[in-house]
Amino acid sequence: MFEATELNAQHARTEKLYRILFGLMAVLLILPVITILTVLVVRGGPAISFEFLFSEPINGMTEGGIFPALVGTIWLVSVALVASVPIGVAAAIYLSEYAPKNWLTRAINLAIINLAGVPSIVHALFGVGAFVLFFNFGTSILAASLTLAIMTLPVVIVATRESLQAVPQAFREACWSMGATRWQTIRHVVLPNSVSGILTGVILEVSRTAGETAPIMFTGATLFLPFLPETVFDQTMALSLHLFTVSTQVPNVPEEVQYGTALVLIGLVLSMNAVSIGVRTYLRGKKKW
């Protein structure tokens, strides 16, 4: 009575077909990532040396290292973070904890999500108009970082809001029932329990920021500048733009310099992602509910 019927067999074949189909898609998804990483390591790996990382490019960028670009990227990302994280987290706290739940709040939330989809070249042009020209920061780290900050704000806000809303409402009610103000509730209960999610969102954003090219190329990053920036009003080189330059703008750059630059950039991004995962795991372990 438990033998398979013809119908069972047919279902089993369909089952198998879909399983293989979905599995194949999953493989297709990771294949490019693995290929890119392998090619980068194989071709760019030999270029990586202390000298490559810590010296200036020479001879029309065909030789030497990438130090100014590396430092420039760190500058750009740090200043962008300093600008976007406080604003983004504060805005998210307002929207999640204070704002009345009405159509205006919903409209603002929708606008923020849409803002995250604005192409980066549009942000770049906004940055030129607003920061370079209107505020007269010139092409500088400040203008480029603020452009990056504007671009990352929506993602910081969305990530923060989601982490805040993952904190159970019962915790807030518990605090209110003891006469806590909203801020006391946020400070002592909501934020400590959402900080892991906020940090994860922020760090992921940092890694995305590090790779952006369009928003900085008109606002503060230069093709070639063999000095380290000293203030935020200086221009700077950046890894992403440097990669673009050595790949397409300068003739006869040895392949290993191109691949080496790409490897450093992707290494930077991946290590920041790793930090993000580490932080999240650590803080999750400390959660008490």
Added chain:
Amino acid sequence: MASTESSRAAIETQKLNLWYGTFQALFDVDLEIKPGIITSMIGPSGCGKSTFLRSVNRINERLGYVRTTGSIRVHGRDVYAPEVEIIQVRKQVGMVFQRPNPLPLSVRDNILFGARLHGEPAPKLSSSQADEIVETALQKVLLWDKVKDRLNQPAIGLSLEEQQKLCIARLLPVKPQVLLMDEPCSALDPAGTEAVEEMIWELRGDYTILIVTHNMAQARRASEECIFMLLGKVIEHSPTDELFVTPGDTRTADYIEGRYG
């Protein structure tokens, strides 16, 4: 009830109406709840018991689309008056929820949370003061002996019964006069229910307790006066024994005999 007692009522409402958006949840509720006793509120789901409870400490307002008319006086003071500081209302009127909601802190820090919020002028407690606050509060809810060795462990690790007692205990350092309890035993097993009921019974006299319950046996056992609500209106308010033995309204009689619910 005699109107001469109105000035001594712990909670007194007059013509209290409440709307969630366009839905009216309370209709002309006039109640006088006596101080220092346990009053239970019974009635079918959606009859407005919890809504009433949640308007006394104004926690309803968080929803934003709630509109209230009429007045609620707690010890003679209108909690909706414009000069009222909502934090003071919440301090005077503590609330216990359906599901125990200890904060994700240690047992000790849960108890001290309220005390630290309202500490004057700076929220600095010496550790001996803090120990005393913790012990007093936990003694009061009959939890001290069970948890005194686990004070620094996460409150989430306690049993539900212990968590609910803790949630009551952490209100006490704030020195409320009224405790609102929204079905405090509905998440507990029978043994836990009995233990928490007993504990609440011990608190009467020191606090005015208003307890919403689905469980008629509980209302009967553990309250001195009982209010029956139906569809947003108060149908009957009388001493518990009277209400259960000789209900004054046929709707009350039908409900307590289980003809609807």
